[in-house]
Amino acid sequence: MADKVNAEILVREELPADWRAAISAVVRHTRDGIRRHPWLVDLVASHPQVGPNGLRHGEQSLAALSGLPIAPEWKWRIIAAVDDYALGFVIRETLRGEGRSGYTWTPQEREALMRPYLRELLESGEFPNLAPLLGEITSGPSDADEDFERGLRWMLDGIARELGL
Numbered sequence: 477m478a479d480k481v482n483a484e485i486l487v488r489e490e491l492p493a494d495w496r497a498a499i500s501a502v503v504r505h506t507r508d509g510i511r512r513h514p515w516l517v518d519l520v521a522s523h524p525q526v527g528p529n530g531l532r533h534g535e536q537s538l539a540a541l542s543g544l545p546i547a548p549e550w551k552w553r554i555i556a557a558v559d560d561y562a563l564g565f566v567i568r569e570t571l572r573g574e575g576r577s578g579y580t581w582t583p584q585e586r587e588a589l590m591r592p593y594l595r596e597l598l599e600s601g602e603f604p605n606l607a608p609l610l611g612e613i614t615s616g617p618s619d620a621d622e623d624f625e626r627g628l629r630w631m632l633d634g635i636a637r638e639l640g641l
Contacts, residue, residue, distance in 0.1 A: 479527030485509035496632050498540035503562045514570045561631050
């Protein structure tokens with residue numbers, strides 16, 4: 477099953493020449509595939525993704541970085557970091573959007589349930605650093621796509637700076 481999803485997440489069009497644009501295209505496809513198949517979160521966490529399409533995904537990720545003048549092991553480290561970021565982000569998205577019972581909460585339902593409890597905790601004074609931040613967060617949902625792109629940009633900026641790219 478996972479290998480079928482790995483076939484779906486492959487970028488079908490030619491990858492951009494720029495390494496950042498290319499690896500971003502790969503990771504966006506990965507995120508989209510896992511979002512379409514949230515059951516994959518548990519599978520990815522507990523089983524290695526070996527199969528022809530899993531290997532094609534790894535090959536495509538390496539191709540995205542093929543123009544970088546760095547050792548292959550550094551390319552693998554970049555792929556691992558970017559994949560870990562995307563997987564962590566989509567796990568949080570999946571768990572936030574779907575309860576373990578399979579019931580999907582709307583953001584409004586989740587907020588209506590959590591807001592009174594969270595407000596009580598924050599008003600206790602025990603969380604002076606979290607209170608201002610969580611008060612802002614609970615005032616409305618953020619844009620997950622915007623948050624994902626910002627985090628990806630921060631990660632790629634850091635990689636580029638560290639490797640002098």
